[in-house]
Amino acid sequence: MVFASDNRDDRERASREATEWFVRLNNPLASDETRRAYRAWLKADPAHHDAMVDISELWGALDRPAARLAAAGWHRSAVASPRRGPLKLGLRFAAAAVIAMVLTGGGAIWRDPGMIDRAFADVATQPGERREVRLADGSLVMLDGGTALKTDMVGGVRAITMLRGRVWFEVVADRQRPFTVHAGRVDVLVHGTAFEVDREAGAVTVEHGKVAVSDAEATRGPVNLTNWQRVSLKDGALGAPEAVDPEQVFAWRRGLIVLDRAPLSRVVKELDNMAAGRVLIIDPELRRMTLSGTFRADDPGAVLEALRSTLGVRTLSVPGFATLIYR
Structure with a gap:
């Protein structure tokens, strides 16, 4: 038997993946391999196409406020990196898109997909x-x-x-x-x-x-x-x-998060539990990286700092709304 909540999970998963693909494809350095992987994802499930249409239509409605936000120059100090060029421009675009989504009613659901479940x-x-x-x-x-x-x-x-x-x-x-x-x-x-x-x-x-x-x-x-x-x-x-290992599995009950060579997909899940806002991995190759350490469950910033210092990745956060993880 398939329950309505299962269908909702599938839709939310497709929407989350479509958002990540939208950001990656709008990166000026998106490779042919990335585009081929996107086409394979699109063909894998009809729901993926519908989710991508929804995200694209949402961006079409948000294009103007995103452009205004990007023109305001806020993002120039948001990325703590001396790098210049197309990649940084792509990240500015992604960050502006995140902020623009927040300015709309739909943005509330985008940044907090659990809102509907909590309501019921x-x-x-x-x-x-x-x-x-x-x-x-x-x-x-x-x-x-x-x-x-x-x-x-x-x-x-x-x-x-x-x-x-x-x-x-x-x-x-x-x-x-x-x-x-x-x-x-x-x-x-x-x-x-x-x-x-x-x-x-x-x-x-x-x-x-x-x-x-x-x-x-x-x-x-x-x-x-x-x-x-x-x-x-x-x-x-x-x-x-x-x-x-009970000390690791049930650590969250004591206010701790214990990671033992945890893939970034697990790290993202823990970050989603720790604070409001979406966490997006821009480069899918990063998902194969792992992180170890013990962190306080109320300190997501420590996890992000560990990602930066031990794995060499970069992060861009809009507190309460979204965090992008990228190279």
């Missing part, structure tokens, strides 16, 4: 916020930043639907009423245990107890997990259980 949630957190909530059955949940949940605790039902984000659950044992979590394709069934569900990663990690994890789009039986085990969607299917 029973419990939610803003990016950068962590929150503990006691459910009607006595179970405790801790929400990471940018998380949204719907709850159903009526009668014999104990069900949670995760619209987005990451949650740690400590479930009160009740053999008569199983506790279920629906997180996109991932379904979790428990009676009483402590575990974490990361909706965007399609991952479930058990602290103690036992849970059964199923793929809503597959016919195979559930994957059973116990203490310090994790399972996640890989290549379109649930993988095998893996042992995890």
Whole structure:
């Protein structure tokens, strides 16, 4: 069964990717390889074409205010780099586009795609916020930043639907009423245990107890997990259980982010949880780079500084709106 939230995730993913392609293709140094990769992405899914049309139409409406912002010269001091030439001009264009989007009603959704989910949630957190909530059955949940949940605790039902984000659950044992979590394709069934569900990663990690994890789009039986085990969607299917380091996996509950050779895609996800605004990687080759370190969850600037100092990348931030990561 495909839920409306799954379709919304697909649309948001297509919109995010289309935005990144739009910025890259408007870089004056965009290579033929980049354009070929774009054409392959465009052909991969009809939704990609629709998303690109939407972004292009949005830019058409925003072209004039972006030009005014670029002409104002704000960006000349925003990029802390002595480099000159087409690449810097492309980044100015991208930054101006980000600012222009913010000046419109649509820009609010662009920079904060979780806004709609939070509006329909029973419990939610803003990016950068962590929150503990006691459910009607006595179970405790801790929400990471940018998380949204719907709850159903009526009668014999104990069900949670995760619209987005990451949650740690400590479930009160009740053999008569199983506790279920629906997180996109991932379904979790428990009676009483402590575990974490990361909706965007399609991952479930058990602290103690036992849970059964199923793929809503597959016919195979559930994957059973116990203490310090994790399972996640890989290549379109649930993988095998893996042992995890609890100090690393659950560090966010203590206000820390622990990265161990984490790819930049993971780093971007953590940054999205830490503060408001989109994080975009302009060069797709950067996604293969990795970062290690321990950071405070309320200090995204330290993560960006680590990216600059250890990986040699550059960043351009419009606080609260967007951050561009580029070479």
